[in-house]
Amino acid sequence: MVKPKLMQGNECCALGALAAGVRFFAGYPITPSTEIAEIFSKELPKLGGVFMQMEDEIASLAAVIGASLTGKKAITATSGPGFSLMQENLGFAAVAEVPCVIVNVMRLGPSTGMPTLPAQSDVMQARWGTHGDHSVIALAPSSVKEAFCLTVRAVNLAERYRVPVVLLMDEVIGHLRERVVFQPDEKVVQWERKQCLNPKSSQPFEETADGIPPFFSFGGEYRHHVTGLVHDESGFPTSQREGISRLIRRLHYKITQHLSDIVQVEEFFVDDADVLIIAYGSTARSAQAAVVRAREEGKKAGLLRLITLWPFPEKEVSTAAVNKKAVIVPEMNMGQLALEVARVLPDKNLLFPINRVDGELVTPDEILSVMGRIY
Amino acid sequence: MAKGKHKLHFDREKCKACGICIAFCPANVFTVDIDYCAVISSPDKCTGCRRCELYCPDYCIFVEEDYYG
Amino acid sequence: MCAVYHKYLRLDHLPHIWCPGCGNGIVMGAFIRAMEDLKYDQNEVVVVSGIGCSGRISGYLDFNTLHTTHGRALAFATGIKAAEPRLKIFVFMGDGDATAIGGNHLIHACRRNIDMTAIIINNCTFGMTGGQFSPMTPKGKKASTAPYGTVERNFDIPALAQAAGATLVARVGIYQVNLLRELIVKASHHKGFALLEVISQCPVNYGRRNQMGDPAEMLEDQKGIIKSAGLGQGLENYFGQIFQSEQPEFIEEYNKMIVQAQKKGGCDV
Ligand SMILES: Cc1ncc(C[n+]2csc(CCOP(=O)(O)OP(=O)(O)O)c2C)c(N)n1
Numbered sequence: 082m083v084k085p086k087l088m089q090g091n092e093c094c095a096l097g098a099l100a101a102g103v104r105f106f107a108g109y110p111i112t113p114s115t116e117i118a119e120i121f122s123k124e125l126p127k128l129g130g131v132f133m134q135m136e137d138e139i140a141s142l143a144a145v146i147g148a149s150l151t152g153k154k155a156i157t158a159t160s161g162p163g164f165s166l167m168q169e170n171l172g173f174a175a176v177a178e179v180p181c182v183i184v185n186v187m188r189l190g191p192s193t194g195m196p197t198l199p200a201q202s203d204v205m206q207a208r209w210g211t212h213g214d215h216s217v218i219a220l221a222p223s224s225v226k227e228a229f230c231l232t233v234r235a236v237n238l239a240e241r242y243r244v245p246v247v248l249l250m251d252e253v254i255g256h257l258r259e260r261v262v263f264q265p266d267e268k269v270v271q272w273e274r275k276q277c278l279n280p281k282s283s284q285p286f287e288e289t290a291d292g293i294p295p296f297f298s299f300g301g302e303y304r305h306h307v308t309g310l311v312h313d314e315s316g317f318p319t320s321q322r323e324g325i326s327r328l329i330r331r332l333h334y335k336i337t338q339h340l341s342d343i344v345q346v347e348e349f350f351v352d353d354a355d356v357l358i359i360a361y362g363s364t365a366r367s368a369q370a371a372v373v374r375a376r377e378e379g380k381k382a383g384l385l386r387l388i389t390l391w392p393f394p395e396k397e398v399s400t401a402a403v404n405k406k407a408v409i410v411p412e413m414n415m416g417q418l419a420l421e422v423a424r425v426l427p428d429k430n431l432l433f434p435i436n437r438v439d440g441e442l443v444t445p446d447e448i449l450s451v452m453g454r455i456y
Numbered sequence: 457m458a459k460g461k462h463k464l465h466f467d468r469e470k471c472k473a474c475g476i477c478i479a480f481c482p483a484n485v486f487t488v489d490i491d492y493c494a495v496i497s498s499p500d501k502c503t504g505c506r507r508c509e510l511y512c513p514d515y516c517i518f519v520e521e522d523y524y525g
Numbered sequence: 526m527c528a529v530y531h532k533y534l535r536l537d538h539l540p541h542i543w544c545p546g547c548g549n550g551i552v553m554g555a556f557i558r559a560m561e562d563l564k565y566d567q568n569e570v571v572v573v574s575g576i577g578c579s580g581r582i583s584g585y586l587d588f589n590t591l592h593t594t595h596g597r598a599l600a601f602a603t604g605i606k607a608a609e610p611r612l613k614i615f616v617f618m619g620d621g622d623a624t625a626i627g628g629n630h631l632i633h634a635c636r637r638n639i640d641m642t643a644i645i646i647n648n649c650t651f652g653m654t655g656g657q658f659s660p661m662t663p664k665g666k667k668a669s670t671a672p673y674g675t676v677e678r679n680f681d682i683p684a685l686a687q688a689a690g691a692t693l694v695a696r697v698g699i700y701q702v703n704l705l706r707e708l709i710v711k712a713s714h715h716k717g718f719a720l721l722e723v724i725s726q727c728p729v730n731y732g733r734r735n736q737m738g739d740p741a742e743m744l745e746d747q748k749g750i751i752k753s754a755g756l757g758q759g760l761e762n763y764f765g766q767i768f769q770s771e772q773p774e775f776i777e778e779y780n781k782m783i784v785q786a787q788k789k790g791g792c793d794v
């Protein structure tokens with residue numbers, strides 16, 4: 082694909098998943114993610130893969146986890162109400178360490194809310210939606226092409242770290258159509274799960290140096306037990322204090338130990354900036370436009386675009402914020418990631434959140450006007 | 457003790473004293489011990505019906521049919 | 526020791542957590558004997574279970590085993606089967622698991638007629654959580670959340686499954702251990718979704734509360750119920766195989782669709 086193509090975010094997401102090796106999709110239709118399911122229903126059979134429309138989102142993620150346990154790369158796509166229903170099984174995937182990707186094309190409001198309007202209001206739910214301490218990775222694309230690239234990355238991270246990965250697209254990116262160019266030298270790299278090479282010497286939930294146990298697939302040469310109960314390294318339930326804490330801690334550090342591999346941000350005129358904007362998803366596009374215009378006016382503005390939302394890019398944010406006079410965090414929610422930014426800023430008074438919850442994008446003008454007030 | 461045709465294997469460690477084998481044995485092979493666990497008191501009476509084996513929820517019993525010829 | 530125990534049970538995890546006289550142990554005993562008849566390669570079998578006392582069955586069986594979330598076992602199993610159709614799937618659920626929280630997955634698995642064997646261990650209660658009433662607690666019986674007896678009606682599980690599209694349906698009591706074993710074999714040989722309702726017993730959280738005597742007495746009572754039910758009182762009280770039909774099976778139909786799709790060809794990636 083060298084020729085520029087007019088593509089949609091949801092379309093790129095589905096195609097990215099296929100390119101990453103996904104051969105199983107299970108889902109339940111919901112606006113604004115439905116195109117993803119539709120594309121899978123068309124393309125997966127051609128590749129000999131499986132598309133399943135399940136009875137609800139609970140079943141969808143359950144089926145995805147089941148498929149992944151046989152060694153297949155598996156994905157589901159939904160929006161807020163469906164994402165809420167998936168939370169219990171998301172926790173199952175986290176504790177049983179089953180690789181899977183959940184695409185959440187975010188829409189506005191709690192409950193049915195505004196099905197066709199964009200928001201970025203599931204950021205905290207992606208991190209803390211399921212109960213209990215657990216680990217998860219969440220990524221947010223800012224362009225249609227990035228919807229492709231980050232879906233590939235989401236699949237890869239899920240496989241490498243044996244975690245559920247949430248792709249947090251907002252409705253703007255999901256439905257946006259824009260020109261996408263794939264250069265001939267751009268190759269999709271697929272990461273594979275660490276396989277169990279010798280079942281005699283390794284255990285299915287073993288504490289390895291990198292924190293990630295080797296994967297034993299159903300239908301392979303070695304039988305094992307997978308449970309959502311807290312388990313020891315053999316995979317069987319344990320009630321021993323030490324074993325319990327070991328598992329919960331490992332689930333945590335298998336991610337925190339690999340931050341340099343997982344966390345991605347993009348800097349745009351950050352170094353010499355006096356005012357830093359921290360943004361993600363479609364809001365980052367407005368932020369970038371605002372930076373360009375501010376610079377034209379001679380104002381030293383910069384943008385730190387968060388590509389990885391969870392684990393939160395703590396180090397990157399605090400480094401970028403050094404010596405800044407103000408940090409603006411525009412979001413299409415009442416201020417979710419701003420809470421995390423505030424947590425790592427040396428001085429909370431530096432933080433200026435901009436929040437829009439009317440289904441409209443935060444505009445460059447809004448950002449510039451806030452900037453004008455403080456700088 | 458006189459031997460019947462069938463050999464009864466019994467794992468006392470696993471017995472939870474539910475009493476099913478005792479009640480279901482048609483030949484009254486079992487009695488209870490002080491902990492209400494089953495005891496094979498009259499192995500010679502075993503008819504080899506294997507009801508104790510099939511109903512025991514804890515897999516304590518195994519009847520080896522025709523062991524003694 | 527009996528070879529079938531050695532082969533199919535994870536003996537190092539026994540004794541199991543179930544109470545004295547619990548029906549789960551009897552069902553598992555019949556299951557491993559059915560496995561002895563079926564002679565499948567253990568690596569090619571997946572046992573999936575839900576949450577509840579019955580859900581713990583997967584941990585004791587030496588196959589690929591998956592202990593899922595409450596009510597969702599069939600949905601997990603559907604993903605496994607669709608992704609790897611050569612695997613033989615057995616799904617164990619409690620009555621609460623299958624007919625309360627998992628009711629939706631149950632009817633849709635029946636409707637899809639996906640090739641697997643589902644076994645509902647119906648002990649008429651939520652055993653694990655201490656004996657609350659389930660959709661299958663007979664009207665008037667006491668439960669920790671029905672101190673005056675339940676007022677709710679029950680499902681007729683086989684009738685429900687048949688109406689929803691399951692293609693082999695049976696009801697069997699744990700008293701009928703040999704029939705249970707035979708039906709598991711038959712259900713597994715059946716091409717399509719087979720559902721067995723196994724009438725079990727929870728002597729501790731159901732039996733005791735309803736003055737049903739010790740485990741042996743409960744089993745003896747079941748014998749009486751089965752004997753009288755056999756006398757043609759209609760589906761509701763019928764024991765044994767109730768229904769079998771040949772219908773298009775999900776995986777086979779899906780594979781036909783793949784052939785169609787591949788004829789058209791041309792993936793965009
Ligand atoms: C989502 C959810 N809700 C509630 C529970 C608590 N819970 C665990 S087991 C159970 C009921 C089990 O009853 P049943 O399925 O009949 O199985 P049994 O224990 O009788 O074998 C309940 C309500 C849970 N684990 N998950």
Ligand code: SF4
Nearest residue numbers: 471472474475477512
């Ligand atoms: S049936 Fe089994 S557990 Fe119950 S009393 Fe007899 S040997 Fe013990």
Ligand code: SF4
Nearest residue numbers: 543544547578652727
């Ligand atoms: S509570 Fe009931 S169902 Fe659970 S193990 Fe005990 S007897 Fe069995």
